[in-house]
Amino acid sequence: MQQHTDQYIDGAWRPSLAEARIEVLNPATEELVATVPAGGAADVDAAVAAARAAARSWGRTTREERLVPLGRLCDGLAARRQEIAETVVAELGSPIRFATAVQATLPLTVARSYLDILAKYEFEEQVANSTVYAEPAGVVAAVTPWNYPLHQIVAKVVPALAAGCTVVLKPAEYTPLVARLFAELVHDAGFPPGVFNLVTGVGTEAGAALVEHPDVDLVSFTGSTAVGRAIGAAAGRGVKRVALELGGKSANVVLPGADLARAVKANVANVLANSGQTCTAWTRLLVHRDQYEEAVAIAAEAAATYLPGDPALAATRLGPVASASQRERVRAYITGAVAQGARLVAGGAQAPEGLDRGYYVRATVLADVTAEMTVAQEEVFGPVLSILAYRDEEHALEIANGTDYGLAGGVWAADNETAAAFARRMDTGQVDINGGRFNPAAPFGGYKSSGVGRELGRHGLAEFLQTKSLQF
Numbered sequence: 085m086q087q088h089t090d091q092y093i094d095g096a097w098r099p100s101l102a103e104a105r106i107e108v109l110n111p112a113t114e115e116l117v118a119t120v121p122a123g124g125a126a127d128v129d130a131a132v133a134a135a136r137a138a139a140r141s142w143g144r145t146t147r148e149e150r151l152v153p154l155g156r157l158c159d160g161l162a163a164r165r166q167e168i169a170e171t172v173v174a175e176l177g178s179p180i181r182f183a184t185a186v187q188a189t190l191p192l193t194v195a196r197s198y199l200d201i202l203a204k205y206e207f208e209e210q211v212a213n214s215t216v217y218a219e220p221a222g223v224v225a226a227v228t229p230w231n232y233p234l235h236q237i238v239a240k241v242v243p244a245l246a247a248g249c250t251v252v253l254k255p256a257e258y259t260p261l262v263a264r265l266f267a268e269l270v271h272d273a274g275f276p277p278g279v280f281n282l283v284t285g286v287g288t289e290a291g292a293a294l295v296e297h298p299d300v301d302l303v304s305f306t307g308s309t310a311v312g313r314a315i316g317a318a319a320g321r322g323v324k325r326v327a328l329e330l331g332g333k334s335a336n337v338v339l340p341g342a343d344l345a346r347a348v349k350a351n352v353a354n355v356l357a358n359s360g361q362t363c364t365a366w367t368r369l370l371v372h373r374d375q376y377e378e379a380v381a382i383a384a385e386a387a388a389t390y391l392p393g394d395p396a397l398a399a400t401r402l403g404p405v406a407s408a409s410q411r412e413r414v415r416a417y418i419t420g421a422v423a424q425g426a427r428l429v430a431g432g433a434q435a436p437e438g439l440d441r442g443y444y445v446r447a448t449v450l451a452d453v454t455a456e457m458t459v460a461q462e463e464v465f466g467p468v469l470s471i472l473a474y475r476d477e478e479h480a481l482e483i484a485n486g487t488d489y490g491l492a493g494g495v496w497a498a499d500n501e502t503a504a505a506f507a508r509r510m511d512t513g514q515v516d517i518n519g520g521r522f523n524p525a526a527p528f529g530g531y532k533s534s535g536v537g538r539e540l541g542r543h544g545l546a547e548f549l550q551t552k553s554l555q556f
Contacts, residue, residue, distance in 0.1 A: 086118035091127050091284065092267040094134035095277025101126035106257050106284065111177035111404040112395050112442045118175075120260045123285035125293040128252070131281035135223045135250040136299045138278030143220040143248040147202050150246060153273040154199060157242070160269035161192045168234060171262045176230060177404040177443070178358055179395045186358075191238040194524050194540065201545055202246040213556050218549040220248035221325060222301030225294045227287070227315070228263070229306045230256035230406055231361040231465075236329075237266055239528075239539045240304045245279065247548035249302070252281045254291050256307075258406050260284040287311065292318075300324060302548065306363075308463075309488070309533045316536070327537030327547050329363070329529060331463040332491030335484035336366035338379070339477065339506065341498030342518070344371075348379050350519050351494070352386040352469060356447050359405050360414070360467035363534075364492035364514070368453075368460060370480050373473040380429055380451045380471055387430040387469070390447040392439060404443040405466055411443040414466030418448055421459035421470070427451040431467070455483045463489070477506065485511045490531030492516075513538075 090097040100121030108118040121127070161168070168188040172178050178187050207218045226240040233255060244251050255263035267282040283290050287307075295303045296318050303319045305312060306329040319326040336354070338347045348369065355365045371379040395403035405411050415433040422428055431448030445466050453460050453470040460470050474480040484493065490512040497503035500517050507515040513530040516522075527543035529535050537547050 085116055086261075088118065088120045088264065091121060091123055091131070092264075092271070092280075092282040093127070093131045094281065095271070098130075101130065102285070106260065106286065108175050108258070108261060109407075110174055111406055114441050114443070118261055120264070120284045122257075123283040123290045125289070127283045127285065128290055128293040128297060131252045131283050132223060132294070132297050132299045134278035134281055135252050138276055139220070139223055139250045142250055142276060142279050143222075145248060147205070147207075150248065151199060151202060153275045154195075154202070154242065154246060156273035157269055158192065158195045158199065160272055161195055164265065164269065165189065165192065168262060168265060171265060172233065172259070173395050175259045175261050176233065176406055177395050179400045179403045181398055182358065183395075187232065187234060190524065191234045194235065194238050195242050197525055197541070198242050198246050198545065201542055205542070205545060211553070214553045215556070216551055216553045218546075219552055221548050221550050222249060223299060224249045224251045224548060225297070225300045225303045226251055226253045227291050227295065227303070227305045227307070228253065228255050230258040231358060231363070233259035234262045234266060236306050237263060239544065240306075241266075241280065243545045244304070244548045245275070247545055249548045250279050252283060252294060252300070254283050254285060254294050257284070257286050295319060296322065298322065302326070304547070305329070312535065327539070328535040329537070329539060330491075330533060330535040331489055332363045332365070332530065332534055333368065333461065333463055333487040333489040334364055334366050334492040334494070334512070335368045335370055335510070336494035337370045337480050337484055337496070337506065338372070338375070339480070339495065339497040339502065340372050340375070341502070342496035344375055344379060345382055346519070347496040348382040349386050352383055352390075352449075354494075355469045356387070356390050356402060356467045359403055359445070361405060361465050363463075366492075366494050367464060367468065367470060368483075369469060369471045370474050370483055371471060373475060376471070376473045380449070383449045383469060383471060384429040387447040387449045390467070392436045392444040392446065402447055402467060405445055406443065408443055410465065411445055414445045414464055414468060417459050417462070417464045417466070418450070418468060421450050421453065421457060424457050424459075426453050426457065426459065426470070455486050461487055481506070481509055488533040491534035492530075494519075
């Protein structure tokens with residue numbers, strides 16, 4: 085077991101000023117993996133002070149000067165990719181193949197994309213008699229979630245550093261180990277002291293102290309909508325800029341004429357990846373009533389192939405959820421849906437056979453779900469798919485848009501033009517057309533209660549810039 089007592093502040097590992105500790109448990113075994121400091125306001129004050137002291141000099145660097153350590157950071161992410169994957173398996177429970185392909189590789193892809201974006205980004209433009217400059221926003225508070233721990237760190241920290249901002253990172257308490265590994269890579273890359281700082285702690289203490297700190301200029305948060313609202317309110321009181329990537333309840337709409345089997349199987353794979361702990365997951369499958377029972381049968385058969393198991397084994401496709409509380413939350417949604425009239429066609433709330441330890445939930449498919457059911461309105465964040473029937477396209481659109489969320493979605497049709505026309509009417513930030521692949525260079529973010537602002541690509545860099553105009 086690892087026992088860590090330090091925070092990364094002002095270019096060095098320093099003893100935490102807090103005595104409390106966070107216990108990191110392996111979700112598959114419930115065994116203690118490590119302890120890290122539960123930092124508080126004093127640690128946050130030190131980290132923000134370091135970031136503030138470094139902000140002006142780092143903000144004045146040229147793109148070429150920033151590209152050098154960013155390039156070395158990318159090299160470090162590549163060199164330690166296997167260690168990253170194994171760390172995520174241990175603290176989150178992602179199956180090793182998924183952890184390697186997504187949890188470790190996607191952050192590297194995103195980080196490398198910013199080398200190219202930074203090299204080409206125009207920080208100055210002429211508008212009539214004005215010269216408009218894009219300048220760093222200042223000190224950034226980055227508060228990241230546990231479901232894609234390194235990806236969300238990279239998606240915030242790398243563009244912030246590329247923009248010339250300094251950063252204080254507060255990672256989720258369930259997954260602090262990969263954040264510490266990232267801090268090691270930043271240190272090895274040779275960034276100046278204070279440019280990047282890490283404080284581990286719980287959200288109600290370290291997180292609250294960070295987002296409310298008067299010397300923080302911008303807050304970038306990914307997590308639940310409830311917490312996002314509180315952070316947005318705190319940022320508003322401090323007149324800080326805020327970027328919020330929050331919850332989702334994404335609809336995958338299969339229009340008549342689409343390849344039904346392909347669409348349904350893709351939906352099952354989508355919603356079961358990372359044990360359903362994905363904010364963009366297509367948790368609502370919408371199928372025309374004439375094809376409904378066929379779709380239900382396909383989904384049930386596909387879900388049956390996802391057997392919960394040890395995430396360290398290459399053959400495992402479905403690992404545990406992140407914690408005991410998350411397991412009970414997901415199981416409560418399943419039992420609640422059945423009580424409201426949903427038909428259980430795969431999985432269920434009972435513990436998987438042969439898995440007496442670990443936070444496991446069966447791959448679950450619910451049929452006969454209606455739009456007003458709780459499971460169709462709220463984010464479950466577990467391996468649960470709800471299938472809803474629609475009468476016609478207008479009814480499908482009404483259902484798809486009928487939640488508080490608008491983060492992502494999918495549309496399947498006989499041709500891309502038909503699917504795209506429907507997608508343009510959906511109130512959501514990202515839509516995959518006929519199985520279109522995730523694009524890490526495209527802007528990512530949501531409508532409605534799914535958030536404010538965008539991550540990834542050029543839009544992700546722009547979030548950390550502010551404009552100044554000089555008139556001549």
